[in-house]
Amino acid sequence: MEKHYSGGCQCGAVLFEVDVNLDQSITCNCSRCQPLGVVLAFAPRDKFILHNGAENLTEYRFNKREIAHLFCKICGIQSFSYGQMPDGTKIAAINVNTLKDVKPSELSPTHFDGRSI
Numbered sequence: 001m002e003k004h005y006s007g008g009c010q011c012g013a014v015l016f017e018v019d020v021n022l023d024q025s026i027t028c029n030c031s032r033c034q035p036l037g038v039v040l041a042f043a044p045r046d047k048f049i050l051h052n053g054a055e056n057l058t059e060y061r062f063n064k065r066e067i068a069h070l071f072c073k074i075c076g077i078q079s080f081s082y083g084q085m086p087d088g089t090k091i092a093a094i095n096v097n098t099l100k101d102v103k104p105s106e107l108s109p110t111h112f113d114g115r116s117i
């Protein structure tokens with residue numbers, strides 16, 4: 001079920017709110033997700049509001065460069081990225097570990113084999 005959450009980076013410079021369904025979270029073994037150890041959930045871009053910290057975000061792109069990985073330039077935490085679905089729908093990929101009042105250990109993420117694509 002879609003619920004409302006707030007989240008952000010470690011130092012507090014980056015703060016956001018999002019409506020997202022954590023029943024559909026994933027882990028991924030691609031060259032970025034695995035070393036980061038992220039648990040991801042996806043929200044339509046219009047359900048994601050960046051309140052604070054746009055000026056502190058550094059963008060990193062790799063591979064096809066379609067996903068804007070955004071991390072805090074002060075504390076280094078990547079709390080979300082911007083991308084799009086194959087049909088062009090703009091989404092925000094949320095690092096569930098950066099949401100307040102969420103226990104990622106209580107989620108049951110599906111494993112996604114990102115390394116093979």
Ligand SMILES: [Zn+2]
Nearest residue numbers: 009011072075
């Ligand atoms: Zn920070």
